[in-house]
Amino acid sequence: MNEELYKYTLKISRKTIDKLGVKLYDQVAAVVAETIANSYDADAEKVTVRIPLNVWLATIRDGKLQDRGFEIAIEDDGHGMIPQEANEFYLMIGKDRRADPRHGALSRYKKRRVMGRKGIGKLAPFGICNEIEVWSAGGDSTNRGYEVTNFILRYDEMIKLETEDSYHPVPGSDDGKHAKETGTRIILRDFNRRRTADAETFHRQMARRFSIGLPDFCITIVDATKKVEPFEMGKFEVPLMEQTRIVVDNRPIVVSTEDDEGALVEEETLHVSGWVAFSQSPYRDEEMAGIRIYTRGKLATVTRDFGIKSGFTGENTIRSYLVGEINAEWIDPDDGEDLNRTDRQDILWNTPRGRAFQEWGRKLLKELGERGRKPVQERTWYQFLEKSGLEEVAKEQLKTDNLVKRAVNLGKLIGSRLNPDELEDEDRLKEVAQVIVAFAPQLEWVDTMKEVVSAQNLDLNAIAGLFAEAKIGEIAVLGRVAYQRLSAIGRLKVEIDKEKDVDEHVLQKIIEEAPWLINPQWTVFGMTESFKTIRERFEKWFEHKYKTKIATSAIADDKKIPDFVLLNPGRRLEIIEIKKRWHILTDEEYERLQKYIDSLDEFLKEHKDFQRDFGERCHATLVCDEVKLNSIYQRAFNSLEVEKRLELVPWNVFLAQAENAHRDFIAALRG
Numbered sequence: 001m002n003e004e005l006y007k008y009t010l011k012i013s014r015k016t017i018d019k020l021g022v023k024l025y026d027q028v029a030a031v032v033a034e035t036i037a038n039s040y041d042a043d044a045e046k047v048t049v050r051i052p053l054n055v056w057l058a059t060i061r062d063g064k065l066q067d068r069g070f071e072i073a074i075e076d077d078g079h080g081m082i083p084q085e086a087n088e089f090y091l092m093i094g095k096d097r098r099a100d101p102r103h104g105a106l107s108r109y110k111k112r113r114v115m116g117r118k119g120i121g122k123l124a125p126f127g128i129c130n131e132i133e134v135w136s137a138g139g140d141s142t143n144r145g146y147e148v149t150n151f152i153l154r155y156d157e158m159i160k161l162e163t164e165d166s167y168h169p170v171p172g173s174d175d176g177k178h179a180k181e182t183g184t185r186i187i188l189r190d191f192n193r194r195r196t197a198d199a200e201t202f203h204r205q206m207a208r209r210f211s212i213g214l215p216d217f218c219i220t221i222v223d224a225t226k227k228v229e230p231f232e233m234g235k236f237e238v239p240l241m242e243q244t245r246i247v248v249d250n251r252p253i254v255v256s257t258e259d260d261e262g263a264l265v266e267e268e269t270l271h272v273s274g275w276v277a278f279s280q281s282p283y284r285d286e287e288m289a290g291i292r293i294y295t296r297g298k299l300a301t302v303t304r305d306f307g308i309k310s311g312f313t314g315e316n317t318i319r320s321y322l323v324g325e326i327n328a329e330w331i332d333p334d335d336g337e338d339l340n341r342t343d344r345q346d347i348l349w350n351t352p353r354g355r356a357f358q359e360w361g362r363k364l365l366k367e368l369g370e371r372g373r374k375p376v377q378e379r380t381w382y383q384f385l386e387k388s389g390l391e392e393v394a395k396e397q398l399k400t401d402n403l404v405k406r407a408v409n410l411g412k413l414i415g416s417r418l419n420p421d422e423l424e425d426e427d428r429l430k431e432v433a434q435v436i437v438a439f440a441p442q443l444e445w446v447d448t449m450k451e452v453v454s455a456q457n458l459d460l461n462a463i464a465g466l467f468a469e470a471k472i473g474e475i476a477v478l479g480r481v482a483y484q485r486l487s488a489i490g491r492l493k494v495e496i497d498k499e500k501d502v503d504e505h506v507l508q509k510i511i512e513e514a515p516w517l518i519n520p521q522w523t524v525f526g527m528t529e530s531f532k533t534i535r536e537r538f539e540k541w542f543e544h545k546y547k548t549k550i551a552t553s554a555i556a557d558d559k560k561i562p563d564f565v566l567l568n569p570g571r572r573l574e575i576i577e578i579k580k581r582w583h584i585l586t587d588e589e590y591e592r593l594q595k596y597i598d599s600l601d602e603f604l605k606e607h608k609d610f611q612r613d614f615g616e617r618c619h620a621t622l623v624c625d626e627v628k629l630n631s632i633y634q635r636a637f638n639s640l641e642v643e644k645r646l647e648l649v650p651w652n653v654f655l656a657q658a659e660n661a662h663r664d665f666i667a668a669l670r671g
Contacts, residue, residue: 027128028057028072028196029205034124035074035186036210036219037298041114042078042184043107045216049074052224054198057128057191065193070224072129072188079108080138080182083175086149090122090134091169105334110216113334115298126155130190133172137179145178199228204287207236208302211294211327238279238288238323241379244372245277246364248326255356270353276324276364278317278372280379282423291324291361293347295331300339301346306361317376318369328357377416380423384415388429394437407440505561507578509554511623512565515576531568534610538566538603545599564596571613573600575620581651585627590637593620597645620646623654 032049039047050073058067081090107114125132132153137146150172158167197205202221210219210233219233253270276291290304305318331339331347339347339354348354385391385408394407414436422428535552543549552566565576577593579585600618604611620640627648629637640646 027205028194029202029209031124031128031188032072032074033206033209033299034121036206037115037121039074039076039078039184040112040217040297041107041116042076042080043110043112044076044078044183045218047074047076047217047219048222049219050222050224051196051202053196053202053228055225056193056195058193060193067190070189070191072224073185075183075185077181077183080136080146080184081149082139082147083149085138086134086136086151093123113296113329115296125186125188128192128194129188130155130192131188133187133189134169134184135172135174135187136184138182138184142178145180146182148174148177148179150175150177199223199231201287203231203233204236206233208287208292209299211297211299211325236287236292236325239281240277240323241280241321241372241375242277243375244368245275246368246371247275248364249273251360251364253353253356253360255352257352268353270328270330270356272326272328274324274326276322276326276368278321278368278376279323281383282320288323290322291326293331294325294327295329295340300328300331303361306358306365307349308362308365317372318365321372321376322365322368380418381412381416383423384418384429385411387423387426388415388433390415390433390436393430393433394440397437398440403440407437410440411436504578504580505554507580508562508565508576511576511578512554512567515567515569530610530613534573534607534614535566537607538600541603541606542599564593568614572615573604573618575600575618577620577622577624579622579624582625585622585624585629587629587633590627590629590633593622594636594640596620597640617645619644622646622648623651624648625650625652 028051032051036047036049050071052070052072055070056068057070058065060066105114106112134149134151134153136149138149139147151169152172153169196202199221206219206221220230221233222230249272251272253272255268255270257265257267259265279288290302292302293300304322308318330353337351337353339351349358388411390411391404391408394404398404398407411433414432539550539552551560551562552564554562554565565578567574567576575593575596577596579589597618597620601616604614604616604618627634627637637646641648
């Protein structure tokens with residue numbers, strides 16, 4: 001062609017091919033799936049994938065990528081191809097095979113509706129590797145067998161060429177030979193830094209990409225590391241709440257086309273098949289999540305919610321439990337608009353068919369949300385009951401059957417409405433169970449009062465009995481709290497009585513978790529967002545001012561030893577400085593404590609928005625047995641004590657106060 005005859009010329013560079021093909025595929029499973037789709041289109045019945053599972057295909061050493069010598073091979077028993085077919089079809093990038101009358105929309109022998117169309121899937125392996133070897137035996141049978149086509153493609157060589165240059169793959173060692181059977185083998189080598197999944201995950205990744213309605217098509221996975229036995233790719237299974245399943249076979253999608261004035265011009269009916277439902281438990285990986293949408297037996301996209309807006313009934317459940325499988329052949333028809341996006345990661349929703357599909361899906365999900373609300377709540381409640389141990393805690397602490405029943409019913413109300421993520425935090429669930437058990441007697445009191453007020457014929461003995469039963473629950477809970485507090489005191493005593501290896505970090509953590517050890521009136525503080533905020537802001541402010549980092553919590557990060565513990569008892573900030581038993585405070589240590597007090601005061605002065613909740617000045621408690629300071633520091637120390645800004649608490653006083661206060665508490669309960 002004489003290009004000088006044309007004013008304009010369009011040239012497609014290999015960089016464009018790189019972006020359209022290679023950069024769209026960076027997951028090993030996606031690459032393998034694209035190659036398997038080609039096997040399906042070539043009338044294969046058996047495909048074997050040999051792949052090293054659960055390994056890095058390449059490593060980084062001394063800043064350089066190093067291939068580990070692995071191979072991934074996808075071998076099939078399809079009709080194969082001869083050199084002429086390889087040149088005209090396989091090596092012709094971007095060719096629409098369905099538009100070519102020599103291929104068409106059906107496979108050669110089995111007349112399958114082929115999956116391929118855009119002609120760039122063959123480039124997918126370059127998303128994870130640098131070399132592709134193609135070995136294929138096909139054509140007519142001869143007395144020597146079937147002619148072998150064998151060549152090697154190298155990405156780094158292809159990408160270096162100029163646009164006008166043709167790339168010539170290197171013939172392989174079997175090129176021109178013959179084989180007894182037809183088939184194709186694609187071998188991938190020289191990998192980028194990619195990790196293959198373990199056997200279970202790889203099976204899910206592959207199974208979800210193909211609809212199981214593929215006839216005469218079997219995929220076998222062979223682990224090249226031989227750590228797991230070969231296995232066949234089966235159906236993608238997700239355990240369902242069967243009572244929530246909605247079959248969509250008889251729910252067509254109607255696409256309405258209107259003119260500029262809003263008048264209906266035509267309607268089109270699109271048929272789908274499949275189902276949507278809720279899974280039995282919140283999904284834990286990407287493979288399980290959402291509704292899988294297939295066309296021509298291959299995954300077109302996965303949707304979590306059809307783009308539905310927030311605020312509908314069952315929204316939290318939809319986000320965590322929604323699964324489904326929908327087949328829609330009109331997404332990729334033999335002729336007409338293809339709704340598959342180029343990267344095969346989604347479909348084109350912003351089209352008339354796409355928008356109608358989206359609206360249809362949103363209505364379906366609202367119906368599913370209504371249908372699944374009760375089953376999901378019941379399942380959530382049973383999971384909460386099992387993981388929190390609520391019933392066992394209630395029986396241990398409340399004693400009477402009525403109070404235990406009260407706690408369990410309250411737990412059902414709360415537990416059934418927990419978010420799925422919250423069910424994974426068993427420690428938190430146990431805390432919630434303790435709160436429920438503590439609150440149950442209060443509800444019993446309320447109901448008791450209602451019964452007494454509304455009673456017509458109750459005598460004084462009956463009323464006293466009602467009060468007694470309610471009081472038993474309250475005493476049991478309060479006694480349990482006191483017992484737990486005494487246990488914390490015991491742990492603290494064991495720690496400080498060690499002759500050596502006393503860990504101040506452990507002491508700090510115990511007191512931060514049980515601040516009532518310092519003052520029985522201090523409760524276990526709720527870590528409010530405002531307190532979290534001021535603690536984080538103060539640490540950043542201190543770092544900016546003094547160019548050094550500090551930590552003010554022994555719980556927030558177990559690996560960091562705090563400089564001091566910052567608490568929030570009531571409307572003030574409390575600095576807790578703890579020293580080992582028998583320790584004598586030094587000038588240097590006091591100077592550091594004084595710096596913390598002054599800094600926190602200065603911070604509060606600069607940040608008046610915090611003063612409403614935390615006051616204008618902080619207070620400090622020093623748990624230490626003795627103070628020996630020079631005269632200047634001693635006067636400063638005494639001044640803070642007089643101003644009631646600093647309290648010195650020796651260990652013997654500290655322990656005696658804490659223990660006596662709670663022993664008196666238990667004695668009062670027993671009385």
